[in-house]
Amino acid sequence: MNLNFATLTDLQKALRNRDVSATELTQHYLTRIDALDPALNSFISIQAETALDAAGRADARLAQGDARPLTGIPIAQKDIFCLQGHRTTAGSKMLSDFIAPYTATCSEKLADAGAITLGKTNMDEFAMGSSNENSYFGAVHNPWDPQLIPGGSSGGSAAAVAAGLCAASTGTDTGGSIRQPAAMCGLTGLKPTYGRISRWGMIAFASSLDQAGPMTRTARDAAILLEHMAGHDPRDSTSLTEPVPRFSESLGSNIKGLRIGVCREFFTEGLDPAVERSIREALAVYESLGATLVDVSLPHTPYSVSAYYVIAPAECSANLARFDGIRYGHRCSDPENLQDLYQRSRGEGFGEEVKKRILVGTFALSAGYFDAFYHRAQKIRRLIKEDFVQAFEHVDVIAGPTAPTPAFPLGEKASNPVEMYLQDIFTISASLAGVPAMSIPAGLANGLPVGLQLIGNYLQEGPLLQAAHQFQQATHWHTLTPPEVL
C-alpha cells in the first residue's frame, strides 16, 4: 500500500490490521515533510516530538483493540487553531512567538477521536488572502507546480494534503478559504453550515463568516473528519445545537432523482473556458448518474464580493484590535508613549493585506459611512440568503465552478487586489448565507485541477457529501496526484 496518498479509510483499515503502526505512519509523514516541504513551505511548525508521543499512545490503544475512529491518523492543522502549548501564529509576525494556552474545540475533538497532529500549516496572514502569498512565513507553493499558488487562505493545509505530507488537514473558510485552495490543489474541501463547528480557539478573521472544515482526498474522508469536528459547544454562542449525523455512514448508493441547481450567475465572463468545460462535463456525469439539472438563479450573486469586502473587513477591524502589543504578541522596541506603542507594534506586526482590510473595515464602520457601507452590505447579505432559501425550494444542491481559474503563478495577482478578490466570486455567497458548500476535483484544465463547487441547504451537509461521494465513485479526478510529487 502506498501510504503517501492513502485515504483515511485506507489508513484506518491498515492501522487496525496492524499493516502499519501509528508510529511508522507518523514517522513516514515526518520524513516526507523533511524531504519535500522545504520546496513547498506548507508547514509553519512541525510537532515531531508530540506527534510521535501521540503515535506511541495510539499504538498502545491499537494493540489493546481500543482504537477510536481516528486513532493513529496523522493530520495537519491550519495554524489558526490554538493548540495548547504550541506556537499558533495565524501566519502573522504579530503572533510569531505566541504559545496558545488552550486548544481549539474542534482540534480537541479531533484529538479525542484519536487524530495525531503533525504540525501547523501555513496560511495567509489572519486568513486574509486567496493565494497564500500573504504569510509572514513566506508563500506556499502548489505541489502541482511550484511556480503556482496553492490558493488561500488555507494554502498550507491544501498543499500538505496534496503532496501527501499528511492524511488530511483542517482549514477555515471565511469567503472560500477551504474551497478555493482545495480546488487549486485537487482536493475535497468542505465548509459546513455556519455554526456546525465551534469557533472557540480558532483565531477570528470575520466572526459571522468564519467556519472550520476538513480538507481531504475524498468526500468520504471529509465526512469522517467532519463528524469529529462538528457539534455544539457552549463556549461558542453561535455554535448550533442540532445533532451531528453520522455523515460517513450515510453516503448512499446512488443519487437518482437528486435535483442539482445550475446557477446561471456562476457562469460569467471571467470564467476560464477550460474550467467551464470541466464543470459542464462534471454536470453531464451527474446527469448520467440519474440527477436532474435545474436552471436556478441567485440574482444577488454579483453583489456578493462587494458586500463581503465590507462585512469581513468591518468585523476584522474589531477582531484584530486586541493585537495591541500590550498583553501578548509583537511589541515594538522602546516605545516612547502609548500611541507610539500601538502604532509601531501594529505597524510592524501586521502585513500589508491585513492593514489594508483593517483600514477598509474601520472606514466602513465610521460615523457618516456606516449606513452607506456596513448597513447596505448587511442588506445585500439578507437578499443573498433569500436567494438561497428560494433556490432550495426547487433543488437539493447547487453546482458550479469553485474558482474562475485554475492555480495561477505566484506574484501574478499580488499587485491587483480586485482581480485577487474575484478569486472568491463563486464561493463568497455561500459564506454570506451561511449554507454548507464544498469543492471536489472535477477535471483538469491545462493539467491543473479544477474544482466543482456544490452548495447545500442549511444543515444539509449530508446530501452534499452524498452528491460528492457518488461523483467520486464514478470519476477518478480525486485520485490524481501532482505529477512531480511521488
Next chain:
Amino acid sequence: MSIPAGWQIDIGLEIHAQLNTRSKIFSGASTLFGQPPNSQACAIDLGMPGVLPSVNAEVFKKAVQFGLSIGARINQESRFDRKNYFYPDLPKGYQITQMDHPIVLGGEITIQTSDATDKIIRITRAHLEEDAGKSVHDFKPGHTGIDLNRAGTPLLEIVSEPDIKNAAEAVAYAKAIHQLLTYLEVCDGNMAEGSLRFDANISVRRQDAETLGTRSEIKNLNSFRFLEQAIHFETERQISVLEAGGTLIQDTRLFDPDRHETRSMRSKETATDYRYFPEPDLLPVLLTAEFIEEIQAQLPELPGTRAQRYQTMHELSASDAVLLSQDRRLGDYFDEVLTFSGNAKSAANWVRGDLLSKLNEHELGIAACPISPKHLGEMIQLIDQGVISGKIAKEVFAALWSKQTESAGDYVEKNQLEQVSDASAIEPLIDALIAENPKQAADLRAGKDKLLGFFVGKVMQATQGKANPKQVNDLIRQKLSKA
C-alpha cells in the same frame, strides 16, 4: 449653592452600576473585589486570540428586575454591539455593550426635592455592558500597570432624561437609584469599590430659553459628594463663560476634586468615533414573556409601596415608614416583628430605637442581628399582654441581644420578671410609702402632679420593676383621692 438668577440648569445622569453576579458577564471568571492584580481575569477577559464571549444569564435577570421596578418596558430581544476604541485596560480593543437594543427602555423614579415635594425623573434606557480593567499609573516610576480583574464585570448603565435641575436633585436621584439597586440586591452599592459610578451631562440656559444649552459630560464621578461638587463647579464655569459673552463647546471633562475644577479631555470635534456595530460573536438574546412575568411575580415590595403600606395599614409616622422601608432586609425584619407582635407602633419603636442603635453601636447590618425578629416580636407581645413592663423589657432585650436566652418568655419565667398585677400585693406598698412621705403625699393631693412619678418610681423600685406602672399609677391616684 444657589443657582444664579436668570439661569436654569439641565442635568442628565449616566449611572454605571456593577451587577453583583459571582462571575463575569461574558466569562466564568470571578468578580471578587480586592484580589491580587490580574488574578481574576481568564483568557476571555484578557482578550486572547480565538476566545469567545458567552453570556451570563444572571445579568438579564438582574437588569429585568431593575427595569420592572422603574416601570420600564423590557426589550424581549436584547442585542449586543461592539464599541471600538483603543485603551490598554480594554483588552479586546472594543467593549461589548448594547447600542440599539438596550434591555430596559423608559421608566421613572421618584425623588424628594429639597422642599420635600416628590419629583419624577424619567429614565431613558438602561443597557448591559462589560466593565473595563484598570490602569494603575506610576505603579512604578514611569510605568503604567494594567489590572484586568475588573474587566468583564457586568455593568448596567442607567441613562436619565435631563430632568434634573440642580446638584441636590442629582444627588437625590443618584441616591434613589443606589437605594433601589441595593434594595433589589442586584448591586452591592459599595461606592468605595466603584460599584456605582456617575457621568453627568450638564448644560445651562437662560431662564427663558426653550432649548437646552451646550452640554459638557463630566466623566467617572465615584461618590455622591464628587457628583455634587462637580455639578457646582461645572455650572459655575458654564455660566461665567456665557455671562462674559463667550460660547461653550460640547466636550467631555474630568473632575479634579483637589483643584475644585473640571478639565476638558476632548471636544466634540475630537471625540472618539466608536464605530458601533452588532457583536457577531453573540446571538440576540430572546427573553420570553414567561421569564419576565416570573421576575415580575418574584419582585419584592418596593420601598415606596412599602412605606405607604406602613403609613396607611399600620399607621406609622411618615418618618418611621420611610426609615423602615429603605433597606429591604430591615423592612423584612420589621414585617416579621410585626407578625409576631401584632403591634406596629411598638414594633417600629423597638426596631428603629433600641435595635438599630445597638446594631449601629456594633457596626452590624440587620442581616447579622443576633435577635431574631420572632423573638423580638414575642417580647413585644409580653409587654402588650402586661406580662412584663417596658422597663423589664429593656432587660429582656439586653438578654436577647447578648444571647443569654433565645426566648423572651423563658427568660422572664426563669428570672421571675413577670409584672406584678395583683393589686393586693401593691396596695400595702403604696400605703407604706404615703405614710413614710406625708409631705409629698399632701402636695400631690393638692395638685402637684409631678410627684406622682416620685411615688410610682418608689413602687417600681420596691418591686424591682415588676409592678405594672399603669396599675401603680391608678392605685396611687385612688388612694390619695379617697383620703
